[in-house]
Amino acid sequence: MNIFRTLGQKPWLEDANPALPLNTVPEVDTNAAASIVLRFIMAIVSVLFFLFIITFLSRSQYPDFQALAGQPWQPFTDASRLWLNTGFLACASLAMQFGLRGARLTRINHAVIGICAAAFFSVLFLLAQLDLWQHLQAMGFYVNSNPANSYFYVLTALHGLHLMGGLIVLSNVAFRVWYDEAPEALAAPLKLCTTYWHFLLGVWLVLFALLTSTPETINALAAMCGF
Amino acid sequence: MQHVAIADQTDELHDPQTFITKYVWSQDHKVIAIQYGSTAIFVGLVALVLSGLMRLQLGFPDTFDFIDPSAYLQFVTMHGMIMVIYLLTALLLGGFGNYLIPLMIGARDMVFPYLNMLSFWFYLLSVIVLLASFFVPGGPTGAGWTLYPPQAILPGTPGYDWGIILMLASLAIFIIAFTMGGLNYVTTVLQARTTGMTLMRMPLTIWGIFTATVLGLLAFPALLVSAIMMMLDKVIGTSFFMPALVSLGETLDYTGGSPVLFQHLFWFFGHPEVYIVALPAFGMVSDVLATHARKNIFGYRMMVWAIVGIGGLSFIVWAHHMYVSGMHPAFGFFFATTTLIIAVPTAIKVYNWVLTLWQGNIHLRVPMLFAIGFIFTFIHGGLTGLFLGNVVIDLPLSDTYFVVAHFHMVMGVSPIMVLFAALYHWYPLMTGRMFNETLGKLHFWFTFLGTYAIYLPMHYLGFLGVPRRYFAMGTTDFIPESAQSLNASITISALIVGAAQMLFLVNVIWSLRNGAKAGHNPWGATSLEWQTPDVPPHHGNWGDKLPQVYRWAYDYSVPGAKEDFIPQNHPVTEQEQTGGDHEEGNS
Numbered sequence: 001m002n003i004f005r006t007l008g009q010k011p012w013l014e015d016a017n018p019a020l021p022l023n024t025v026p027e028v029d030t031n032a033a034a035s036i037v038l039r040f041i042m043a044i045v046s047v048l049f050f051l052f053i054i055t056f057l058s059r060s061q062y063p064d065f066q067a068l069a070g071q072p073w074q075p076f077t078d079a080s081r082l083w084l085n086t087g088f089l090a091c092a093s094l095a096m097q098f099g100l101r102g103a104r105l106t107r108i109n110h111a112v113i114g115i116c117a118a119a120f121f122s123v124l125f126l127l128a129q130l131d132l133w134q135h136l137q138a139m140g141f142y143v144n145s146n147p148a149n150s151y152f153y154v155l156t157a158l159h160g161l162h163l164m165g166g167l168i169v170l171s172n173v174a175f176r177v178w179y180d181e182a183p184e185a186l187a188a189p190l191k192l193c194t195t196y197w198h199f200l201l202g203v204w205l206v207l208f209a210l211l212t213s214t215p216e217t218i219n220a221l222a223a224m225c226g227f
Numbered sequence: 228m229q230h231v232a233i234a235d236q237t238d239e240l241h242d243p244q245t246f247i248t249k250y251v252w253s254q255d256h257k258v259i260a261i262q263y264g265s266t267a268i269f270v271g272l273v274a275l276v277l278s279g280l281m282r283l284q285l286g287f288p289d290t291f292d293f294i295d296p297s298a299y300l301q302f303v304t305m306h307g308m309i310m311v312i313y314l315l316t317a318l319l320l321g322g323f324g325n326y327l328i329p330l331m332i333g334a335r336d337m338v339f340p341y342l343n344m345l346s347f348w349f350y351l352l353s354v355i356v357l358l359a360s361f362f363v364p365g366g367p368t369g370a371g372w373t374l375y376p377p378q379a380i381l382p383g384t385p386g387y388d389w390g391i392i393l394m395l396a397s398l399a400i401f402i403i404a405f406t407m408g409g410l411n412y413v414t415t416v417l418q419a420r421t422t423g424m425t426l427m428r429m430p431l432t433i434w435g436i437f438t439a440t441v442l443g444l445l446a447f448p449a450l451l452v453s454a455i456m457m458m459l460d461k462v463i464g465t466s467f468f469m470p471a472l473v474s475l476g477e478t479l480d481y482t483g484g485s486p487v488l489f490q491h492l493f494w495f496f497g498h499p500e501v502y503i504v505a506l507p508a509f510g511m512v513s514d515v516l517a518t519h520a521r522k523n524i525f526g527y528r529m530m531v532w533a534i535v536g537i538g539g540l541s542f543i544v545w546a547h548h549m550y551v552s553g554m555h556p557a558f559g560f561f562f563a564t565t566t567l568i569i570a571v572p573t574a575i576k577v578y579n580w581v582l583t584l585w586q587g588n589i590h591l592r593v594p595m596l597f598a599i600g601f602i603f604t605f606i607h608g609g610l611t612g613l614f615l616g617n618v619v620i621d622l623p624l625s626d627t628y629f630v631v632a633h634f635h636m637v638m639g640v641s642p643i644m645v646l647f648a649a650l651y652h653w654y655p656l657m658t659g660r661m662f663n664e665t666l667g668k669l670h671f672w673f674t675f676l677g678t679y680a681i682y683l684p685m686h687y688l689g690f691l692g693v694p695r696r697y698f699a700m701g702t703t704d705f706i707p708e709s710a711q712s713l714n715a716s717i718t719i720s721a722l723i724v725g726a727a728q729m730l731f732l733v734n735v736i737w738s739l740r741n742g743a744k745a746g747h748n749p750w751g752a753t754s755l756e757w758q759t760p761d762v763p764p765h766h767g768n769w770g771d772k773l774p775q776v777y778r779w780a781y782d783y784s785v786p787g788a789k790e791d792f793i794p795q796n797h798p799v800t801e802q803e804q805t806g807g808d809h810e811e812g813n814s
Contacts (some may be wrong), residue, residue, distance in 0.1 A: 007531060009427040011779035033418045037410050040444060048448040055488055064483040143463060150465040205390045
């Protein structure tokens with residue numbers, strides 16, 4: 001749909017707009033509707049994290065802000081634990097893709113394996129993030145001892161909540177297909193779930209890059225934003 | 228795969244079988260709309276009472292012992308937040324959005340009825356949490372509706388403990404509710420339009436609601452982000468917004484956050500919020516004006532473009548609310564410029580409303596009176612907005628009653644005039660009964676003249692320099708005694724206007740049983756919602772078959788036509804085809 005062409009229509013001229021058909025569907029396509037919802041959800045979540053990131057960059061320019069990487073004593077100078085967690089989430093994303101491929105080819109076993117593996121790696125990612133929280137607390141990096149710490153906890157918590165939401169939807173999709181005994185209907189909703197998982201991986205990679213940035217990088221980014 | 232419209236599926240939850248599923252846990256968009264509307268009007272009445280209490284204090288200081296400075300600030304805060312979020316946003320989008328979208332686009336229901344139901348119950352929960360703050364220790368927050376830190380969460384501000392926490396929690400729940408509803412509205416508009424209902428054949432009401440919903444979906448996250456961060460500052464002592472400071476002689480643990488950061492976030496939501504309220508109102512008033520002037524809306528395409536343009540521009544004007552907070556002069560110039568630019572599409576809409584009335588066959592029924600009243604109040608509020616959009620004028624006026632007058636005219640009175648226009652206009656469809664015309668007209672004149680009696684003098688008070696937010700003026704030298712007389716007269720007007728709203732409530736309730744039967748399409752309207760087989764529409768809206776749309780929503784007074792309106796679902800006749808362009812000077 002070309003939005004400019006649409007907005008240029010002259011609806012008061014009858015002959016310019018034949019009555020039927022007009023690119024509308026007589027029945028609601030639930031998959032198309034769900035696809036629109038997903039796009040809006042991703043836009044909303046993007047705005048949410050974008051705003052957090054903007055405030056992060058703004059807040060980073062105050063003297064009490066101490067980045068979590070850059071110096072040997074900072075926890076993310078060595079980001080190996082974060083890399084491991086990222087690997088879990090990437091595996092979840094890949095598993096979703098594998099499951100989707102199975103669903104599309106109506107190889108239902110592959111789809112089930114993919115979904116189970118994705119759920120497993122997603123839960124593993126969440127547990128690993130929780131373990132990372134405890135690790136940071138043990139090192140004395142508490143949520144309120146520095147704004148950089150606060151951002152780390154808030155951003156990871158929000159990202160984790162979105163992943164948990166995705167898991168709820170995924171389990172709903174899987175069980176509905178199971179109970180309806182309609183495996184051929186799995187591909188469409190699973191495609192949306194897969195897109196969401198890839199999206200959350202993308203969000204996490206951005207957060208990962210931000211949280212492990214050195215003060216110089218953060219300052220450069222903040223300067224680019226005018227802070 | 229064969230898809231069946233969700234409303235046509237024989238889903239046991241969606242098909243109301245019992246009283247509970249039909250009227251309480253209902254998934255019917257019309258019932259949900261009325262649930263939203265009733266709750267919003269109830270909470271709006273609470274806010275109306277609060278404004279009356281504020282006015283009592285301002286008009287007659289030292290008279291009412293139960294209004295102390297803390298209570299006054301709490302009234303101000305709760306009045307503002309309830310009116311903007313819990314009444315206007317909820318009633319315009321949750322109420323009218325829910326009721327009108329499926330009916331106007333020819334759908335049976337929202338695309339996701341269950342989500343729609345959840346949206347209302349979350350909204351109700353947010354209202355309960357908000358109102359609960361009246362009953363917690365310390366009472367509701369008195370931080371002002373903008374909730375600026377650091378004072379919002381510091382001792383010395385009323386409700387700094389429980390009140391602010393409940394306010395932030397309530398806002399977060401409201402945002403979840405709005406998001407669930409909003410996703411439904413946009414998806415339904417994009418996916419569930421009936422055959423022939425192209426985007427450019429949609430009534431402007433739907434364009435307004437659709438664009439406002441998109442704005443809301445993208446703007447409310449800013450409020451959520453600020454609410455989360457402030458909640459953490461309050462509850463676990465982070466320093467997102469809280470600077471290092473000494474409070475009541477005690478050095479606090481906060482380490483140097485930025486209160487101005489909160490302001491940016493708040494207004495990045497707050498200014499689009501103005502248009503989240505205004506755009507549905509713009510759309511609805513357009514349809515009311517066209518229907519009761521028996522004339523096609525002037526410049527339909529321009530009206531759509533203006534709605535979309537205003538929506539886009541509304542995201543780059545936010546800092547004009549923050550001139551007094553201080554900013555780089557270049558930013559002040561930028562935001563003043565964008566503010567003036569956004570006035571252009573807004574002015575186009577005003578011209579088009581007036582030109583729609585030009586040589587129309589105007590029927591001065593109650594909805595039309597309110598719609599024309601809106602044009603007056605919106606022009607007044609809009610023009611003072613042009614003043615305040617300029618930095619040099621805003622700085623001296625920002626903290627005075629001039630601003631109170633401005634935003635009440637443009638964002639309080641104007642949308643409420645449209646809400647009344649819409650409520651009277653669609654009341655026959657919702658209930659199947661006509662309201663009492665005389666009571667309606669009385670209600671209009673009390674409201675219209677009364678609001679001028681309230682807000683015109685406030686502009687003058689602002690020029691005198693009377694500061695807003697003050698509990699009492701005391702013996703300030705530069706404020707003449709006559710200002711107090713004016714304040715008293717404003718209070719009396721406000722109380723009369725407030726009492727006059729009872730006329731509306733009485734009319735609504737009385738007419739439910741005693742109003743004349745409305746029948747089909749009592750206004751002779753063209754849009755689809757009036758073409759349902761039953762009035763009020765039954766579950767599923769359209770009986771056996773969805774309507775088909777053949778024309779736009781504004782075929783009024785078409786030359787050669789039998790009647791002065793042609794509904795959207797009437798096929799185009801040969802005579803029309805050969806008759807050429809029968810309307811619109813804007814083709």
